[in-house]
């Protein structure tokens with residue numbers, strides 16, 4: 001059953017790529033498994049899925065210890081600085097870096113572990129009060145500061161668009177994020193080349209792909225609705 005849902009999402013990604021004249025190999029589907037049991041992740045793994053996204057540090061730690069090593073874990077939820085040590089070295093990519101202080105802590109931990117931490121900067125494109133992330137106009141300055149830190153590599157930008165009935169309404173935010181990454185690349189900042197764009201969730205991933213997403217984070221369409229108890 002999960003195999004079919006994954007297949008369906010992959011097909012919609014391919015269709016969106018076709019509409020936009022993109023190569024589907026440029027889009028990575030991240031299966032967002034937060035709140036879902038290990039058994040469901042194993043089922044998705046058996047169907048070939050290797051990219052999983054988690055929001056909560058405790059869940060990430062628990063699941064990484066119980067599931068195969070060849071899974072790439074994506075940290076997509078708000079991260080507190082005192083929990084950075086559990087995430088660096090476990091997550092392939094931290095999508096949700098929303099402050100320079102958090103990036104500094106990630107850098108410090110990566111130096112300690114002698115690894116490079118790959119991150120995205122989270123952008124609150126719609127300026128929603130309930131969401132974390134840099135304002136669009138703050139991003140360039142943050143990139144300049146973070147790029148100077150050791151053992152950290154900014155791969156691109158991430159956003160979560162508002163929940164809307166009509167996903168078309170979010171197209172403008174995806175476009176803005178893409179444009180911002182193009183603008184920053186054109187500044188030729190030392191050590192910065194951003195080409196990852198993490199945008200699009202169950203309700204709007206097809207539009208995000210049309211607008212250039214390279215990573216889509218899809219939970220509900222793969223695993224079904226979540227219940228938070």
Ligand SMILES: *Cc1c(COP(=O)(O)O)cnc(C)c1O
Nearest residue numbers: 032076160201202217218219220
């Ligand atoms: C939960 C979550 C998702 C997945 O949302 P769905 O609507 O279930 O696809 C994607 N990104 C982030 C940051 C999330 O917290």
